[in-house]
Amino acid sequence: DTEVTQTPKHLVMGMTNKKSLKCEQHMGHRAMYWYKQKAKKPPELMFVYSYEKLSINESVPSRFSPECPNSSLLNLHLHALQPEDSALYLCASSQVLSGGANEQFFGPGTRLTVL
Amino acid sequence: RKEVEQDPGPFNVPEGATVAFNCTYSNSASQSFFWYRQDCRKEPKLLMSVYSSGNEDGRFTAQLNRASQYISLLIRDSKLSDSATYLCVVTGSSNTGKLIFGQGTTLQVKP
Numbered sequence: 001d002t003e004v005t006q007t008p009k010h011l012v013m014g015m016t017n018k019k020s021l022k023c024e025q026h027m028g029h030r031a032m033y034w035y036k037q038k039a040k041k042p043p044e045l046m047f048v049y050s051y052e053k054l055s056i057n058e059s060v061p062s063r064f065s066p067e068c069p070n071s072s073l074l075n076l077h078l079h080a081l082q083p084e085d086s087a088l089y090l091c092a093s094s095q096v097l098s099g100g101a102n103e104q105f106f107g108p109g110t111r112l113t114v115l
Numbered sequence: 116r117k118e119v120e121q122d123p124g125p126f127n128v129p130e131g132a133t134v135a136f137n138c139t140y141s142n143s144a145s146q147s148f149f150w151y152r153q154d155c156r157k158e159p160k161l162l163m164s165v166y167s168s169g170n171e172d173g174r175f176t177a178q179l180n181r182a183s184q185y186i187s188l189l190i191r192d193s194k195l196s197d198s199a200t201y202l203c204v205v206t207g208s209s210n211t212g213k214l215i216f217g218q219g220t221t222l223q224v225k226p
Contacts, residue, residue, distance in 0.1 A: 031212050042202060042216035043159065056211055090158055098210030102147055106158040 003027070004107035006091050012113045015081060021110045023074040023091030031097045032074040033104060034066060035090040043090055043106075049074060050097050081114045088112075116141055121203050121217035128224055132193045136201055136220045138186040144208030145215075148179055150188050151202040153219065159202055162188075193224045 004025045013019050023032065031050045035043035047066045048056035054066065063085075065077040074091055088111050092104040121138045128134050140148075148165040163170060165177040165186055176189040186203055203217035 033212065042219055043214075045213055048212050050212065056213065088156075094212065097212035098146065098206065102206065102212065103149065103161055103164060104212075104214060105161060109158050111156075 004091055004093055004105055006089075006107035006110050008110055009108065010111045010113075012115065013078065013081065014115050015083070017081075018077070018079045020078065021076040021089055021091075021112075023076075023107055024072055025093040025105075025107075026072055027093065027095075027105070028071075029093035029095050029105075030071060031094045031102075032068065033092040033094075034064075034074065034076050035092065035106075036085075037088045037090055037109070047076075048097070055097070078112075081112075083114050086112055086114045117218070118142060118215045119203055119205055119217040121201075121220045123218055123220060125221040125223050128193055128222070130193060130195060130224055130226055132224075133189065133191045134193055134222060135190075136188045136203070136222075138188075138203030138217055140184050140186070140203075140205045140215070142205070142208055142215075143181075143184060145184075145205040146208070146210075147206040148186050149204040149214075150175075150177055150186075151204055153200045153202055155200075162201070190222075193222075195224050195226060198222055198224045 034046040037043040049068045067075040088109045090109045091107040094104045150162040151159040153159040174191045178187045200219040
């Protein structure tokens with residue numbers, strides 16, 4: 001089973017709201033990722049977690065705050081976002097970061113609109 | 116120069132055609148190589164990993180040429196359902212898990 005689930009599917013929020021995106025995988029993967037994707041562009045990496053520890057932050061603004069409560073869950077907390085943050089937010093997981101089992105499997109994404 | 120370069124297309128082909136996509140990457144120390152497929156407004160789905168020996172999965176064949184830093188994907192007997200954007204993806208030289216995506220090649224298979 002190569003399933004990564006994300007909730008919610010769609011989210012509309014105002015610039016003063018606080019919301020969270022959730023991601024879950026039950027494949028025993030130890031690496032999890034957040035990506036942002038704008039229309040007609042490839043995904044851009046935001047954060048990487050390995051064994052529940054943050055290993056990469058791609059200079060993401062602090063209004064995005066990731067959290068990895070356990071090996072199956074990854075959250076992205078959103079606060080004071082800007083309209084230009086509207087995008088598809090994708091979660092992915094892989095068995096490990098590198099080596100022979102590093103294929104990443106993506107969730108269906110959360111389509112975020114910031115008003 | 117982009118780290119991963121692909122012809123964005125679109126490639127418009129009739130059903131049953133054979134179509135080939137190419138991709139070049141700039142970092143000779145890249146370790147892993149993939150093709151992902153992405154349908155409109157959906158997530159990228161792993162199509163296949165790419166190995167130096169080449170690999171085939173049904174109608175799809177992927178090749179890697181490390182010396183030329185070149186990756187290819189061949190689709191035989193195209194189906195309407197193959198219409199999608201195909202993303203060439205490589206990992207960086209360090210073991211960070213970071214994927215570097217090409218801009219994607221759009222394929223439209225027509226009846």
